[in-house]
Amino acid sequence: MKIAILVGSLRKNSVNRKIAKEFIRLAPNSMQMEIVEIGNLNLYNSDLEENPPQSWKTFREKIKNSDGVFFISPEYNRSIPGVLKNAIDVATRPPKNNVLMKKPAAVATASGSGISGIAGNMAIKQAIIFSKMNVLPMEIYIGNMNSLFKEDGKTLIEDTQKFLKQILKEFEEWIEKIS
Numbered sequence: 001m002k003i004a005i006l007v008g009s010l011r012k013n014s015v016n017r018k019i020a021k022e023f024i025r026l027a028p029n030s031m032q033m034e035i036v037e038i039g040n041l042n043l044y045n046s047d048l049e050e051n052p053p054q055s056w057k058t059f060r061e062k063i064k065n066s067d068g069v070f071f072i073s074p075e076y077n078r079s080i081p082g083v084l085k086n087a088i089d090v091a092t093r094p095p096k097n098n099v100l101m102k103k104p105a106a107v108a109t110a111s112g113s114g115i116s117g118i119a120g121n122m123a124i125k126q127a128i129i130f131s132k133m134n135v136l137p138m139e140i141y142i143g144n145m146n147s148l149f150k151e152d153g154k155t156l157i158e159d160t161q162k163f164l165k166q167i168l169k170e171f172e173e174w175i176e177k178i179s
């Protein structure tokens with residue numbers, strides 16, 4: 001199965017992106033996970049629908065061809081980062097071609113604090129409920145994220161790797177159940 005990962009941070013050294021890469025590394029062969037970039041998407045404006053920008057067309061096609069969408073994001077001001085909200089807006093329009101409609105989804109948030117982005121996680125779920133996405137019923141919060149990496153700064157510590165593997169297993173089973 002093909003999983004599109006949407007990362008809610010554009011930073012080169014984004015911890016959420018590092019976590020996304022760990023998900024890709026730890027995924028079983030049956031799950032092909034790919035980060036679909038969202039930083040180049042024009043800000044949503046329905047005036048552009050007459051002749052949609054190539055960035056929107058490519059993005060919508062990639063989401064359409066995926067079996068599930070994995071949101072991995074920081075929380076910004078107790079909510080969803082603007083770049084991720086824009087990507088969701090682009091994916092859902094025009095309504096008859098909403099590429100998120102009824103797709104399986106998983107929502108993970110990571111934060112440097114112990115509160116672990118719970119409010120941001122809920123805000124992402126709020127933004128995808130209109131699209132009737134089948135959200136994995138699992139709370140995926142990764143708190144104190146800066147302390148979860150090994151000395152190489154890329155590989156997660158064993159306990160967190162175990163957590164990620166459990167999430168992948170549950171997401172795979174969830175997608176199979178939904179479809």
Ligand SMILES: Cc1cc2nc3c(=O)[nH]c(=O)nc-3n(C[C@H](O)[C@H](O)[C@H](O)COP(=O)(O)O)c2cc1C
Pocket residue numbers: 009010011013014015016017073074075076077078079110111112113115116117
């Ligand atoms: C505009 C902005 C708002 C932020 N708001 C929150 C917040 O509400 N809660 C939180 O835990 N961290 C917040 N942070 C801190 C981010 O969690 C932190 O910058 C984190 O490293 C971002 O994830 P990244 O490493 O993937 O870029 C905010 C950061 C920025 C830039």
